Amino acid sequence: MTGGPPGGEDAVASSTTDADADGVVVDDAAVELVDARKTYQLGEPVHALDGVTVDVPRGSYTAVMGPSGSGKSTLMNLVGCLDTPTSGSVFVDGADVGAMNDRERTRLRGEKVGFVFQTFNLMPRLTAVENVALPLVFRGVSKDDRHERAADILERVGLGDRLGHAPNELSGGQRQRVAIARALVNDPALLLADEPTGNLDSETGANILDLFDELKAEGNTLVMVTHERDVAERADRIIHLLDGKIERIEAVGDLAGRQHDDATTERDDVPDDGHADVGGDAA
Amino acid sequence: MAWRAIRAHKLRSTLTTLGVVIGVAAVLTFVILGASLQAGVIGDVSPDDRENVYGWASPPDTNGGPGAGAQPVFTPRDLAQIENEPAVRAAYGFQPVPTQTLSSGNETVPRGSGVYAAGPAYVDREDVAEGRQFRMGEREAVINPAAAALFEQNLTVGDRIEIQVPVVGSVNATVVGITEDAESRSPFEGFNPEPRVYLPTDPYVTDVTQADRTRFSLVVVEATDRGSVDDARDQALAYLNSSESDASGFGDEDLVYNFQTSLELLDQFQELFSVLQNFVVGVAAISLLVGSIGIANIMLVSVTERTREIGIMKAVGAQRRDILQLFIVEAMVLGVVGAILGLGLGLVAGFGVAELVGFEELVIPWEWGAIAVVVGIGVGVLAGLYPAYNASKTDPIDALRYE
Ligand SMILES: Nc1ncnc2c1ncn2[C@@H]1O[C@H](COP(=O)(O)OP(=O)(O)OP(=O)(O)O)[C@@H](O)[C@H]1O
Ligand SMILES: [Mg+2]
Numbered sequence: 277m278t279g280g281p282p283g284g285e286d287a288v289a290s291s292t293t294d295a296d297a298d299g300v301v302v303d304d305a306a307v308e309l310v311d312a313r314k315t316y317q318l319g320e321p322v323h324a325l326d327g328v329t330v331d332v333p334r335g336s337y338t339a340v341m342g343p344s345g346s347g348k349s350t351l352m353n354l355v356g357c358l359d360t361p362t363s364g365s366v367f368v369d370g371a372d373v374g375a376m377n378d379r380e381r382t383r384l385r386g387e388k389v390g391f392v393f394q395t396f397n398l399m400p401r402l403t404a405v406e407n408v409a410l411p412l413v414f415r416g417v418s419k420d421d422r423h424e425r426a427a428d429i430l431e432r433v434g435l436g437d438r439l440g441h442a443p444n445e446l447s448g449g450q451r452q453r454v455a456i457a458r459a460l461v462n463d464p465a466l467l468l469a470d471e472p473t474g475n476l477d478s479e480t481g482a483n484i485l486d487l488f489d490e491l492k493a494e495g496n497t498l499v500m501v502t503h504e505r506d507v508a509e510r511a512d513r514i515i516h517l518l519d520g521k522i523e524r525i526e527a528v529g530d531l532a533g534r535q536h537d538d539a540t541t542e543r544d545d546v547p548d549d550g551h552a553d554v555g556g557d558a559a
Numbered sequence: 560m561a562w563r564a565i566r567a568h569k570l571r572s573t574l575t576t577l578g579v580v581i582g583v584a585a586v587l588t589f590v591i592l593g594a595s596l597q598a599g600v601i602g603d604v605s606p607d608d609r610e611n612v613y614g615w616a617s618p619p620d621t622n623g624g625p626g627a628g629a630q631p632v633f634t635p636r637d638l639a640q641i642e643n644e645p646a647v648r649a650a651y652g653f654q655p656v657p658t659q660t661l662s663s664g665n666e667t668v669p670r671g672s673g674v675y676a677a678g679p680a681y682v683d684r685e686d687v688a689e690g691r692q693f694r695m696g697e698r699e700a701v702i703n704p705a706a707a708a709l710f711e712q713n714l715t716v717g718d719r720i721e722i723q724v725p726v727v728g729s730v731n732a733t734v735v736g737i738t739e740d741a742e743s744r745s746p747f748e749g750f751n752p753e754p755r756v757y758l759p760t761d762p763y764v765t766d767v768t769q770a771d772r773t774r775f776s777l778v779v780v781e782a783t784d785r786g787s788v789d790d791a792r793d794q795a796l797a798y799l800n801s802s803e804s805d806a807s808g809f810g811d812e813d814l815v816y817n818f819q820t821s822l823e824l825l826d827q828f829q830e831l832f833s834v835l836q837n838f839v840v841g842v843a844a845i846s847l848l849v850g851s852i853g854i855a856n857i858m859l860v861s862v863t864e865r866t867r868e869i870g871i872m873k874a875v876g877a878q879r880r881d882i883l884q885l886f887i888v889e890a891m892v893l894g895v896v897g898a899i900l901g902l903g904l905g906l907v908a909g910f911g912v913a914e915l916v917g918f919e920e921l922v923i924p925w926e927w928g929a930i931a932v933v934v935g936i937g938v939g940v941l942a943g944l945y946p947a948y949n950a951s952k953t954d955p956i957d958a959l960r961y962e
Contacts, residue, residue, distance in 0.1 A: 358874055358955050358959075359954075378879065378952075379879070382877070382878050382879075383878070386875065386877075391875070393874075397870075397871045398871070399872075400868075411876050413877075413881075414881050462876070
């Protein structure tokens with residue numbers, strides 16, 4: 277890709293970067309943040325994100341952890357093209373999101389990104405199945421197809437018997453699953469989930485996480501915010517945020533098994549500019 | 560989805576629709592009243608007499624309706640000469656006969672107007688429902704059904720009537736024909752249906768004034784067909800202006816000939832009514848405008864209230880035009896429903912008031928109904944367009960945060 281940021285090659289660990297035959301570096305990051313900052317001006321500036329440089333490799337499964345107010349949701353909004361950084365850049369598939377217009381960004385969201393909001397953001401007047409089918413409406417899918425797809429996915433998240441219920445007729449956990457189903461309905465290449473299991477009992481939560489594993493196995497890219505360690509450990513790696521900065525990146529699972537020492541001990545050697553290798557230390 | 564939003568806010572949607580309903584209904588009611596009033600006064604004189612030219616001679620700059628300022632200058636010879644012109648089928652004098660009473664058998668009814676002397680062609684053959692036209696030189700009459708109904712036992716063909724004419728005394732006539740309806744037959748009669756009796760000018764006029772002294776103020780020139788009306792008029796005027804005519808040589812007063820078709824005469828009335836109509840439509844348009852401001856206001860609130868929903872839709876891939884479309888469809892549905900209800904209400908109100916006022920004829924100017932509907936819907940859509948446009952521009956993240 278030629279749209280990569282300067283220093284992008286440097287920012288990407290070898291495990292996520294392939295050199296083709298000509299020796300040109302091909303950036304294989306699904307999403308790439310370069311020194312992204314989000315500042316809110318409220319009397320004194322609040323840095324929700326304070327210079328984050330991170331790659332989300334294609335097909336990876338990333339968990340984001342950090343205390344409340346550390347900027348997790350803000351990060352997700354940037355990765356999901358819902359928001360643009362105050363400074364720095366966000367690249368999705370190598371294209372600079374900041375340079376896109378509203379229409380292009382909307383299309384990107386509609387076609388590639390599935391977003392599970394922390395606050396669900398369901399349409400209050402639509403039923404569960406209509407909420408799930410909503411993204412398909414804007415892609416011109418016929419009504420019958422929409423309904424069928426939406427009903428299928430609701431079945432998969434265990435809400436096959438609640439298709440016609442409005443959000444206010446559903447429990448918190450059921451709403452959360454409707455939100456998850458809606459994020460999945462477009463078969464998004466990039467799934468962003470802000471505390472997707474926060475309201476679920478362990479069994480239902482485990483079902484959702486199994487679903488995420490399946491998606492990962494199908495080659496989709498996942499980013500998930502969670503406060504629970506055991507949930508985060510189902511991912512390949514965990515990004516720890518603190519005060520809008522990346523505190524450390526931890527590899528788990530197979531990578532962690534191989535790199536046990538490095539992965540499980542805190543990395544204090546993260547550069548000050550927040551730039552971090554995120555592919556683990558496989559190299 | 561638009562439909563669902565409408566249903567979810569029943570009261571608001573109802574109020575929005577009400578603006579359009581009242582606007583459209585007001586326009587329609589007013590135009591129905593205007594048109595019915597016009598129809599009541601003018602009636603539909605036209606279709607049968609389109610080949611007729613109505614003429615009179617008056618001092619220049621005389622204003623007023625048909626026959627205003629008419630001076631008796633046309634002799635029977637003039638009329639006979641005009642009738643000889645190639646484009647003219649018939650030319651005859653028209654003379655309202657002053658009356659006091661009509662009698663038949665031993666029944667007498669007061670009647671101050673509605674008796675006219677004219678040529679036989681004045682009452683078209685096709686318009687005589689029963690019997691026949693009267694003949695020149697005979698003591699015969701054609702009456703209309705309203706005149707027949709003046710008497711306890713309806714007059715029929717063959718009955719004899721007696722007309723009491725002031726100064727002259729009573730004159731008799733045999734009813735030979737009854738017309739189809741009581742409509743006015745020409746602008747000279749006025750425009751309202753009423754009881755009428757038609758008599759031949761000979762003998763009823765010429766007997767009294769003596770043939771060689773007879774002068775008609777009003778004349779009717781009938782062209783051979785509708786296409787020849789202008790020719791007939793030109794030929795009649797050419798003759799009248801020539802030194803050959805009696806009219807031109809009669810007296811030295813400077814008179815102007817007015818020869819006009821009933822449509823031309825009607826136009827003058829029409830103009831007056833169109834001023835009235837414009838005023839009425841103006842009032843109605845203002846109510847439509849007030850309604851539209853209401854719609855705009857409600858749409859604005861509706862869009863603001865749904866900022867969060869708009870954010871959600873944009874977050875899951877709704878483009879600006881999708882959002883716009885949603886709100887426009889909503890506004891359009893409200894506009895269409897409002898317009899249709901307004902149409903219904905307008906018809907009912909128009910009919911009701913017309914009934915109350917007592918108009919004989921109800922005229923529905925559909926073109927105005929259509930305009931009101933189109934404007935009503937247009938206003939609904941335009942009022943929804945601006946807030947929808949604003950809504951479509953909101954940043955999804957800001958919209959999602961909106962509480
Ligand atoms: N619109 C905003 N205006 C001002 N400050 C904001 C805004 N949005 C977020 N912030 C601030 O940015 C910081 C990060 O917020 P964010 O929502 O990303 O936290 P979080 O990590 O998701 O927290 P939680 O775990 O509670 O969801 C917080 O301090 C918050 O107050
Ligand atoms: Mg959050």
